Amino acid sequence: MDVKLSKIVGNASLKDRISTDISGNTLSHAYIIEGPEGSGKHTLALSIAAALCCTDKDAAPCYTCKSCRKILGTGSPDIIIQGIEGDKVTIGVESVRKIKEDIVIAPNDLDLKVYIIENADSMTVQAQNAFLLSLEEPPKYVMFFLLCESSGALLETIRSRAPILRLERLEDCEVEEYILSHDNRAKQLKEEDRGAFNTVVFASNGCIGKALSLLDAQKRKALFDERETAERILSILSCPNRTEVLEIISSLGKKRNDVARYLVSVQYAVRDLLMLKKSDSASLCFFPDRDEAQELSTRYTSASLMSLYSALCTACDELDANSNVRLTLLSMAQRAGLI
Numbered sequence: 001m002d003v004k005l006s007k008i009v010g011n012a013s014l015k016d017r018i019s020t021d022i023s024g025n026t027l028s029h030a031y032i033i034e035g036p037e038g039s040g041k042h043t044l045a046l047s048i049a050a051a052l053c054c055t056d057k058d059a060a061p062c063y064t065c066k067s068c069r070k071i072l073g074t075g076s077p078d079i080i081i082q083g084i085e086g087d088k089v090t091i092g093v094e095s096v097r098k099i100k101e102d103i104v105i106a107p108n109d110l111d112l113k114v115y116i117i118e119n120a121d122s123m124t125v126q127a128q129n130a131f132l133l134s135l136e137e138p139p140k141y142v143m144f145f146l147l148c149e150s151s152g153a154l155l156e157t158i159r160s161r162a163p164i165l166r167l168e169r170l171e172d173c174e175v176e177e178y179i180l181s182h183d184n185r186a187k188q189l190k191e192e193d194r195g196a197f198n199t200v201v202f203a204s205n206g207c208i209g210k211a212l213s214l215l216d217a218q219k220r221k222a223l224f225d226e227r228e229t230a231e232r233i234l235s236i237l238s239c240p241n242r243t244e245v246l247e248i249i250s251s252l253g254k255k256r257n258d259v260a261r262y263l264v265s266v267q268y269a270v271r272d273l274l275m276l277k278k279s280d281s282a283s284l285c286f287f288p289d290r291d292e293a294q295e296l297s298t299r300y301t302s303a304s305l306m307s308l309y310s311a312l313c314t315a316c317d318e319l320d321a322n323s324n325v326r327l328t329l330l331s332m333a334q335r336a337g338l339i
């Protein structure tokens, strides 16, 4: 059986490996799926499940039969998605207990029962230990997919029992081609504002899901606000002006997570400029236009960029540690020599 997994873009060797495992009947009952936000972790997990349940054995997953549609539309009670609950920041033992109780109940309408654990890297150590037995000896009809950005936070005992499937970032041209052929908003944006379209493709960081989410006008506006603030902070670095710095600090607001997001965006921009000072061919993560970034990097000294970068890192650590947001921003500006 040749499994195509056509909903997964790129990632040829990963798809080959899964196809071989399915046709050779050597598929594991548990996998860790690792990849950045929007890289297709859910789609991969659901596609593997669909391949196993598809009624068209010559073209599984066909994505059109009843089983495939149920699985991909997550309309089946046998696809159980467990994420971080409510306003918690971790997945605790109580969530694992629910899975353990549910696991013994046979599937409803599929041949399989599939548990997708989102943000598996945020499972507490106790939760991971509690999960271990289910992972080792699940009923035959159970499959687990542990989704995470990085498996580093998972215990070795978990990692040794679930092979890692790593989704690669795609090339910008692959992202562009996909969104243009799958979403009319992409075509429209490209026609109306080529610069904004290029920024969306670039900011997706090789992840189709991220690019598609940025086609939403509100999400795109949030991204552009972040980028504008980062550029504004950079622009005052060459000519610090106390009033403007205080104005920018006020404009960032007081919400810890929002401020942290803005600071990370500036970090990316500064990082790009520092990298370009070392090598013209450095890979960039903030500036879509290399020439523009190169020109910008000549306006600053490495020392001033380093000092801003280090002040940003300290501020992010302080925000993580629950510091006062405004005081953190003020001391960051002082450390960077902006006020």
Ligand SMILES: [Zn+2]
Pocket (backbone or CB within 6 Å): 050, 053, 054, 055, 056, 060, 061, 062, 063, 064, 065, 066, 067, 068, 069
């Ligand atoms: Zn099918």
